[in-house]
Amino acid sequence: MRIIGIIWMDSVIEKIETKHHVSRGEVEEVLNRKPKVRKLRRGRFRGESVYRALGKTQTGRYLTVFFIYKLTSEALILSARDMDKKERSSYAKK
Numbered sequence: 095m096r097i098i099g100i101i102w103m104d105s106v107i108e109k110i111e112t113k114h115h116v117s118r119g120e121v122e123e124v125l126n127r128k129p130k131v132r133k134l135r136r137g138r139f140r141g142e143s144v145y146r147a148l149g150k151t152q153t154g155r156y157l158t159v160f161f162i163y164k165l166t167s168e169a170l171i172l173s174a175r176d177m178d179k180k181e182r183s184s185y186a187k188k
Contacts, residue, residue: 095145097125099168106171114175116157121174124149124157130185134160141165148177148185156182 100122110116129149136143147159156177161169177185 095131095163096167097163097169099166100125101164101168101170103171106173110171110174114173116174116176120151120155120157121159121171123151124159124174125161125169127151129159144172145169148181150185156185 102118107118110121111118125147127149129147131145131147134144134146142162142164145161145163147161148156149159150156157174158177158181159174160172162172164170
């Protein structure tokens with residue numbers, strides 16, 4: 095999967111910053127550093143599914159990013175947070 099751009103909604107930026115203390119830059123960093131990506135479910139539109147990306151920032155923070163992979167090869171960010179124990183274990187097996 096190749097992501098050529100990131101689509102942000104203001105409400106998502108606000109949510110991840112206030113609720114999860116994750117910055118927009120950290121999300122972009124994770125997606126640009128070859129994360130471990132897994133399809134979670136099909137989206138509402140044909141060819142657009144929901145994915146989970148597990149990755150690590152340059153500062154060593156382990157994040158989980160949820161996004162819709164659009165037909166335009168862009169990622170529409172849905173949420174981002176710190177990895178839980180199970181996700182961190184899965185990421186370590188990468």
